[in-house]
Amino acid sequence: MNDAVQVALVTGASRGIGRALAVGLARAGYDLALCDLASQPEALAETARQVQAEGRSARTYDVDVSSKADTQRLVERVLADAGRIDVLVNNAGILKLSSLEDLDEATWDAHQDVNTRGVLFMCQAVLPHMRGRKAGRIVNIASLAGRQGVPGQGHYAVSKAGVITLTRVLAQEVGSDGITVNAVCPGIILTEMGRNNLGSEEAVKHWENATALHRLGDPEDVVGPVVFFASPQSAFVTGQALNVCGGLYFH
Numbered sequence: 001m002n003d004a005v006q007v008a009l010v011t012g013a014s015r016g017i018g019r020a021l022a023v024g025l026a027r028a029g030y031d032l033a034l035c036d037l038a039s040q041p042e043a044l045a046e047t048a049r050q051v052q053a054e055g056r057s058a059r060t061y062d063v064d065v066s067s068k069a070d071t072q073r074l075v076e077r078v079l080a081d082a083g084r085i086d087v088l089v090n091n092a093g094i095l096k097l098s099s100l101e102d103l104d105e106a107t108w109d110a111h112q113d114v115n116t117r118g119v120l121f122m123c124q125a126v127l128p129h130m131r132g133r134k135a136g137r138i139v140n141i142a143s144l145a146g147r148q149g150v151p152g153q154g155h156y157a158v159s160k161a162g163v164i165t166l167t168r169v170l171a172q173e174v175g176s177d178g179i180t181v182n183a184v185c186p187g188i189i190l191t192e193m194g195r196n197n198l199g200s201e202e203a204v205k206h207w208e209n210a211t212a213l214h215r216l217g218d219p220e221d222v223v224g225p226v227v228f229f230a231s232p233q234s235a236f237v238t239g240q241a242l243n244v245c246g247g248l249y250f251h
């Protein structure tokens with residue numbers, strides 16, 4: 001990788017929003033370090049090909065973000081290969097629907113482990129490097145569910161509310177070293193997760209009509225806000241959570 005080119009590390013990059021963010025960041029001029037679960041090598045390699053088609057380099061790594069040891073190893077490997085991490089995008093996440101009444105312990109734990117602890121561990125892994133360079137951008141993919149709470153997604157909503165709070169606190173803890181930490185809160189985005197969540201065509205119509213723009217989101221819709229938070233244009237913006245939802249929620 002060329003020293004002058006900034007490097008963005010994206011978790012959960014093998015599909016959906018993560019893939020779109022990786023390709024969008026490549027288009028914006030970043031080299032990419034892409035990671036996902038070890039079960040996703042082909043899909044991750046396809047994201048790497050799409051990044052390379054934008055003229056940027058891409059390296060791929062296995063990680064389970066819910067393992068602190070894994071996240072530490074990942075960041076060591078990326079730094080050994082690329083020499084720098086300018087931007088961390090915490091995108092990896094899971095959603096399995098259940099009412100709170102019927103929720104089992106394992107599902108609760110899995111959501112907090114991946115969605116919230118995963119973000120914490122990744123931030124802890126990159127911060128020594130970013131603090132050392134007195135620069136860095138962290139962008140966390142939270143969710144509208146984390147603001148509003150959605151029936152059938154209570155455990156997920158709690159995990160994403162945790163991401164928003166973590167974003168606000170971390171921004172205040174690391175800002176003196178020139179590091180910004182922001183979150184985006186997507187509404188309904190048509191990915192594997194988004195489609196599973198919606199279920200029926202009827203539900204798609206209902207939610208389309210509920211948005212000000214009368215449509216649901218594509219992964220591409222999340223790219224602009226994330227590129228903004230990664231860029232020098234957002235230098236004075238930190239600890240914020242931006243809804244990217246087509247006008248579905250206004251707080």
Ligand SMILES: NC(=O)c1ccc[n+]([C@@H]2O[C@H](COP(=O)([O-])OP(=O)(O)OC[C@H]3O[C@@H](n4cnc5c(N)ncnc54)[C@H](O)[C@@H]3O)[C@@H](O)[C@H]2O)c1
Nearest residue numbers: 012016017037064065091092093143186188189191193194
């Ligand atoms: N799709 C939506 O409507 C929507 C809305 C709001 C927020 N989000 C959030 O956006 C992010 C991306 O969602 P998506 O819709 O692209 O989902 P997706 O299920 O299509 O992709 C999630 C990615 O994360 C990876 N992943 C899961 N667990 C992991 C782990 N432990 N370690 C590393 N990687 C892991 C998966 O392999 C997958 O590549 C998630 O954080 C999700 O919660 C999505």
